[in-house]
Amino acid sequence: MGGIQALATGIVVAIVGFFSSFPIFLAGVEAMGATEAQAASALMAGAIAMGVAGIGLALWRKIPASCAWSTPGAALLAASVPDQHGFAGAVGAFLVAGALVVLSGLWRPLVRLAQAVPGPITQAMLAGVLLPICLAPFRFLPETPVVALVILLTWFIVGRFSRLFAVPAAVLATLALTYLELGHIPVPDHALTAPVWVTPAISLSGLISLALPLFIVTMATQNMPGISVLKSNGYAPSTGPFFVTVGAISILSAPFGAIQTNLAAITAAMCAGDSAHPDKAQRYWAAVWAGILYVLFGIFAAVVTYVASQAPLHAMEILAGVALIGVFTNSAAAAWKEDATREAAALTFVITASGLTLWGIGGAVWGLLAGCLMAALRR
Numbered sequence: 129m130g131g132i133q134a135l136a137t138g139i140v141v142a143i144v145g146f147f148s149s150f151p152i153f154l155a156g157v158e159a160m161g162a163t164e165a166q167a168a169s170a171l172m173a174g175a176i177a178m179g180v181a182g183i184g185l186a187l188w189r190k191i192p193a194s195c196a197w198s199t200p201g202a203a204l205l206a207a208s209v210p211d212q213h214g215f216a217g218a219v220g221a222f223l224v225a226g227a228l229v230v231l232s233g234l235w236r237p238l239v240r241l242a243q244a245v246p247g248p249i250t251q252a253m254l255a256g257v258l259l260p261i262c263l264a265p266f267r268f269l270p271e272t273p274v275v276a277l278v279i280l281l282t283w284f285i286v287g288r289f290s291r292l293f294a295v296p297a298a299v300l301a302t303l304a305l306t307y308l309e310l311g312h313i314p315v316p317d318h319a320l321t322a323p324v325w326v327t328p329a330i331s332l333s334g335l336i337s338l339a340l341p342l343f344i345v346t347m348a349t350q351n352m353p354g355i356s357v358l359k360s361n362g363y364a365p366s367t368g369p370f371f372v373t374v375g376a377i378s379i380l381s382a383p384f385g386a387i388q389t390n391l392a393a394i395t396a397a398m399c400a401g402d403s404a405h406p407d408k409a410q411r412y413w414a415a416v417w418a419g420i421l422y423v424l425f426g427i428f429a430a431v432v433t434y435v436a437s438q439a440p441l442h443a444m445e446i447l448a449g450v451a452l453i454g455v456f457t458n459s460a461a462a463a464w465k466e467d468a469t470r471e472a473a474a475l476t477f478v479i480t481a482s483g484l485t486l487w488g489i490g491g492a493v494w495g496l497l498a499g500c501l502m503a504a505l506r507r
Contacts, residue, residue, distance in 0.1 A: 131413075137404040138417025140292070141194060141395045145418065146175060146425050148295040149199045151448040152261070154436055156202030157385060160218035161210050168433040169324035170385025175426030177381035177389045181374050183419035186412040191363045192399035193354075194415045195374060196392035198346045200254050201225075203452060204338075205387070207257045207483075208490045211338060213329035215385070220328035221338035225388050226378030228343040229351070233371030239347070249499040250348040252463035252473035253341075253492055256480025258456040264449035268442040275305055275440045283450045295451045302447050306439045316434040321427060323384050333488040341492050346390050349459075354391025361400035362408060472502040 150171060157170045178195040185193040211217025232238040269276040282301035287294035307313050351371065358365045370391060377389045395418065398404070404414040425432075436444050463473040476499030484491040 131405060131410070133403065134405050134410065134413035135417050137398060137401075137414040138419075139421060141398050141414065141418040142421035142425065143296055144292050144398075145178075145194070145196055145392065145395045146422060147299050148292075148451060149197070149202070150432060151299070151436070151444055151451050152199055152206060153197060153202045153387060154433065154444065155261070155448045156205035156387060157215070157218070159206045159208065159210065161215040162218075162385060163215075164433060164437055165322070166215060166324050166326060166385050168321050168430045170387070171433055172321040172323065172426040172429035173381040173384035173386035174389070175422045175429060177377045177386050178392075179419040179422030179426065181377045181389050181419075182415050182422065185370060185373055186415040186419065189365065189369070190409065190412050191358060191365055192361075192396060192404065192411045192415040193358065193365065193370065194392040194395040194399045194418060195377075195389055196350070196395060197386065198342065198350055198388040198390050199452075199455065200257075200345045200349045201342045201388050203254070203261060203455075204257050204341055204345055204492055206448070207260055208338065208492065209485050209488070211329075211331070211334045212488065213331060213334070216326055216329040217331060217334045218338060219326045219382055219385060220330035221334045221342060222382035222387060223328045223379055224330060224335060224339035225342040225346065226375045226382055228339070229347070229375030229378060229388070229390075230372050231375075232347065233368045233373075233375060236368075239367070239371075245344060245348065245496070245500060246469050246472070246503050247348065248463050248466055248469040248473045249476050249496065249503060250344060251459045252476040252499060253480050253496050254345055254349060255456055255459040255463050256477040256495055257345075257492055258452050258459060259477075259481045260483070261445075262449045262453050262456045264442075264445040268446055272440065272442050272446075275443050276446050278305060279443070279446050279450055283453075291454065298447055298450050302439055302443050303435065305443060306435065309440050310438060314435050314438040316430055319428055319431050321430040325383055326385055328383060337489045337493055341490075341496065342388060344496070346388050350390040350393065353393040354396055357393045357396045358400060361397070363400065468506065469503050472499045472506065475499055475502055 286297035480495035
């Protein structure tokens with residue numbers, strides 16, 4: 129089954145993919161009003177969904193197609209105003225966004241419509257969403273200096289040697305801080321995660337302020353780059369079946385609270401690289417092993433959410449901010465790269481980061497609209 133190299137790569141991919149992004153996943157669903165039980169269910173469903181999607185695509189297409197939950201989408205949720213229907217409204221948005229991805233796999237004009245938004249504008253919107261979250265470590269520094277400094281220094285020092293393991297190391301530092309504060313490592317009464325059904329509530333405001341931005345940001349920053357990474361490594365992925373698969377998994381997992389599942393870029397590059405297997409035709413096993421571990425992590429997601437709830441004051445906000453600094457750097461660099469769209473990207477960024485909310489619609493949508501309008505007028 130791919131040999132020891134594929135297994136080792138799959139283990140690294142799963143650790144990096146899960147522990148580098150679960151803090152922002154939890155921040156996103158909790159910002160939408162999820163209870164602790166719903167957050168645990170969402171984390172479980174999200175991990176199992178990306179594991180099953182990765183295993184299915186890898187075995188079906190014999191391509192190292194690693195999948196992930198939408199980290200940019202989670203960041204968008206964390207910075208957005210909760211839907212009027214609470215977490216049920218967010219779940220309805222997850223359902224619609226997944227359906228749009230399925231439709232884009234069946235009807236290519238929808239992909240072209242998503243791509244019609246200039247890349248720098250989308251990246252500027254994402255950077256604007258990320259900025260308030262990335263400021264958290266420094267905003268809470270005066271209030272909890274020890275917690276903030278330990279997490280920041282761990283992330284910085286480990287990152288000098290390995291960027292991939294910088295955030296997982298910060299997670300371990302947070303666990304150590306939790307142990308020192310409580311005197312023991314917190315363990316829930318039940319390690320297995322109980323699924324919690326959330327009946328979706330779909331509304332026009334949820335469609336505009338959550339579902340459409342989720343679809344656009346996930347397609348532009350996750351699904352399309354994921355396809356590009358596979359192509360650059362010599363594979364020929366068919367976008368239709370890939371989009372239908374991750375979209376369908378998103379629809380099935382949404383009622384249990386999971387944020388969108390999508391194709392991954394960074395972990396796909398790891399699975400598709402020489403370190404996964406000397407034979408390119410066997411590298412898909414790395415994605416299979418990673419998927420199996422994602423499923424296992426999902427089964428025990430209740431442990432993760434319980435430990436996170438017992439962490440020191442503001443530790444999880446600080447951890448989420450640290451986890452997204454790299455994503456913010458890449459998004460900001462891409463937003464201001466082109467002269468022709470720099471001013472429009474700046475407007476998008478400022479409006480999005482301002483936290484503006486009008487008629488129940490958040491700053492991400494207004495920033496995207498303003499940036500697209502300015503870019504169109506400049507043409």
